[in-house]
Amino acid sequence: xxxxxxxxxxxxxxxxxxxxxxTIGGLILGATPGLSPxxxxxxxxxxxxxxxxxxxxxxxxxxxTSTVAGGAVSAILLKIPxxxxxxxxxxxxxxxxxxxxxxxxxxxxxxxxxxxxxxxVFLLIFLTPVLAQWALAFGPSHLFxxxxxxVTVIGTLDSSSVVKGLLSGCIGLWLATIxxxxxxxxxxxxxHPAVSGGINVIPALIGLFAIPQVITMFTKGxxxxxxxxxxxxxHPIRLAFVEVFKRKTALAIGTITGSIIGLIPGVGGxxxxxxxxxxxxxxxxxxxxxxxxxxxxxxxxxSANNAMVGPSLVPLLTLSIPGSPTAAVLLGGLLIHGxxxxxxxxMNYPQVAWTFIDSMLIGQILMCIFGLYxxxxxxxxxxxxxxVMAAIVLGLAVFGSYSVxxxxxxxxxxxxxxxxxxxxxxxxxxAAPLVLGLILGPIAEANFIQGSMIANATxxxxxxxxxxxxxxxxxxxxxxxxxxxVWMEVMAxxxxxxxxxxxxxxxxx
Amino acid sequence: MTDLxxxxxxxxxxxxxxxxxxxxxxxxxxEPADAFIFPRLISxxxxxxxxxxxxKALLGRTKVGNGISGVAMRNMLPGLIVAIIYVYWAAKALGxxxxxxxxxFILLSLYDPSPHSEMKSWVKRILITAGFMAVMYGLFAxxxxxxxxxxxxx
Numbered sequence: 001x002x003x004x005x006x007x008x009x010x011x012x013x014x015x016x017x018x019x020x021x022x023t024i025g026g027l028i029l030g031a032t033p034g035l036s037p038x039x040x041x042x043x044x045x046x047x048x049x050x051x052x053x054x055x056x057x058x059x060x061x062x063x064x065t066s067t068v069a070g071g072a073v074s075a076i077l078l079k080i081p082x083x084x085x086x087x088x089x090x091x092x093x094x095x096x097x098x099x100x101x102x103x104x105x106x107x108x109x110x111x112x113x114x115x116x117x118x119x120x121v122f123l124l125i126f127l128t129p130v131l132a133q134w135a136l137a138f139g140p141s142h143l144f145x146x147x148x149x150x151v152t153v154i155g156t157l158d159s160s161s162v163v164k165g166l167l168s169g170c171i172g173l174w175l176a177t178i179x180x181x182x183x184x185x186x187x188x189x190x191x192h193p194a195v196s197g198g199i200n201v202i203p204a205l206i207g208l209f210a211i212p213q214v215i216t217m218f219t220k221g222x223x224x225x226x227x228x229x230x231x232x233x234x235h236p237i238r239l240a241f242v243e244v245f246k247r248k249t250a251l252a253i254g255t256i257t258g259s260i261i262g263l264i265p266g267v268g269g270x271x272x273x274x275x276x277x278x279x280x281x282x283x284x285x286x287x288x289x290x291x292x293x294x295x296x297x298x299x300x301x302x303s304a305n306n307a308m309v310g311p312s313l314v315p316l317l318t319l320s321i322p323g324s325p326t327a328a329v330l331l332g333g334l335l336i337h338g339x340x341x342x343x344x345x346x347m348n349y350p351q352v353a354w355t356f357i358d359s360m361l362i363g364q365i366l367m368c369i370f371g372l373y374x375x376x377x378x379x380x381x382x383x384x385x386x387x388v389m390a391a392i393v394l395g396l397a398v399f400g401s402y403s404v405x406x407x408x409x410x411x412x413x414x415x416x417x418x419x420x421x422x423x424x425x426x427x428x429x430x431a432a433p434l435v436l437g438l439i440l441g442p443i444a445e446a447n448f449i450q451g452s453m454i455a456n457a458t459x460x461x462x463x464x465x466x467x468x469x470x471x472x473x474x475x476x477x478x479x480x481x482x483x484x485x486v487w488m489e490v491m492a493x494x495x496x497x498x499x500x501x502x503x504x505x506x507x508x509x
Numbered sequence: 510m511t512d513l514x515x516x517x518x519x520x521x522x523x524x525x526x527x528x529x530x531x532x533x534x535x536x537x538x539x540e541p542a543d544a545f546i547f548p549r550l551i552s553x554x555x556x557x558x559x560x561x562x563x564x565k566a567l568l569g570r571t572k573v574g575n576g577i578s579g580v581a582m583r584n585m586l587p588g589l590i591v592a593i594i595y596v597y598w599a600a601k602a603l604g605x606x607x608x609x610x611x612x613x614f615i616l617l618s619l620y621d622p623s624p625h626s627e628m629k630s631w632v633k634r635i636l637i638t639a640g641f642m643a644v645m646y647g648l649f650a651x652x653x654x655x656x657x658x659x660x661x662x663x
Contacts, residue, residue: 046653047648047653049653050653050654160573161572161573161574163558163561163562163565164562164573164574166554166558167525167555167558167559167562170529170551170554170555170558171555173551173555174532174548174551174552174555177547177548177551181544183543183544184541184543184544186539186540186541186544186545188539188544188545188548189532189535189548214588214592215585215588215589215592217620218584218585218587218588218589218592218620219581219584219585220584220620221580221583221584221620222619222620222621222622223622385620385621385622386620387616387617387619387620387621387622388617388621388637390588390616390620391612391613391616391617391641392613392641394592394595394612394613394616395609395612395613395641395645396645398595398596398600398605398609399605399609399645399648399649399655399657402600402605402655402657403649403653403655406655406656408600408601408658411596411600412596412597414596415592415593415596415597419593423521423577424521426574426575426576426577427517427518427521427522427574427576428571428572428573428574429574441551444547445547448546448547448550449546449547452546
């Protein structure tokens, strides 16, 4: 019950103020189409430099939680999902809004999000210490395979092409080797002075997530979305609570589906929302009402996409393997404070770890309270023209990257990686595996070298890396994730028309 | 599954294959060899996957990636040029705040749907730029104490 011991730390004036700031800011950012939770958190990292580690994490964690929930506002009122996680919410949420039930849809979405989110964080609280204890037994070979697993799982499950997903992961792993080698001190791939110290993760994250969005906004030209914000009539909140608890099956399916999907690295909130929506429809007694503005659709989708937030941090906090791009960005936020997550995080920095987790618990409740009150304001922000949004994000990206080390080199790295990522995305490559490769590359290399040294002095490299049940378990998961994704890709191609594939890619980009 | 010309995929995957092969070549030829063990491992997989992607593009079997349409390219080009000049030259040469204000205003003027013929649109753009710069100055210079390169005008 360590989490109760550190609960008081969340309520210190600075910590609670940051929690409020992150929650309200996140709700507004989340409602803004084009600003994904990952990008919002990446742009926020430079603002955490001068904060204590737990304060920085509280801000980032609150922003992560509430951007996912805030995306429901524009999904319901504008029919534009604020983030991919809110795609399923649009199906029934917007229809409810057009029928004059916008307020009800928003209330249902925030209440369901909070319930799903609380369940997810409790899962994080109870699973993390158990897994962290287990992870203490990991040696260099296991950590090497774990790092490879992180890259391959995200590379295969998060991409529309397995080969391109793995290739993105390789690009990330290669980028991580740029700079001076840790053991020999030899120069590797230093083709410009800007990368002589290696590629700093924070400017890279900002570039990879923010710049492609900026360029995508440019491609829309001078057109405006002309999305009409549907006015919201008053709806008693008590009735919304009654409705959510009346729809227990949808709530349970959404919460459990989201939590399970959150635990699997690489499977994001978008999948959680859609799978929960689909399953709720199958189990519902009123399945014919789905898509026509049915409350169960909103409850299932929103409880799922927030339930996955907590569990998605379990692999990060226990094994130092970020399970999602946003978790990778949070890892960047920890690394700048010299804290490396993993099995010993809870022993060396219990205050940081538990205050962060506790803040996510309180953040869910704050997100629900403030979400209900500022939904209207958030919807107005969602109508900010692309031009303004693109210029703001570009300015923040340049200042944010520079402020990491007061170095122009970081700005060049941010710009170059961002520009390259935009073009890579247009040709079917994904940023998530690249980021995971960049972050996990040093972990993989350090453990590979350390393991090789031990192996050379003992049983030999082949035996050391390819024997033992844990090594084999990890290798089998790596191979299974690749095999499963190849099979899914083949099946998807067999049953998807050319038009559907093109439309899907356009929607995702 | 895409209607876009095969050429775009061939060029893109060809470039990636060239990078992959170059990295593999450097990894296997540079000394000290011990420092390049891990890069050799990575670059081998990188090169194989990149060549595979390139061959698929050559054979016209690329299934994902819609490429860049002519309209998208035309729309993005002005903004892209402004962004590139801003990031790679103006930020350092003119100073962060000066360059950001100029780039921000140009981007607004290029992409804001409000009509250029109305005075009101220009006033709005100037006010938004001024407001954004005030926020950036407050955040980075006052709150975070970030020392940016010397400004050209002040």
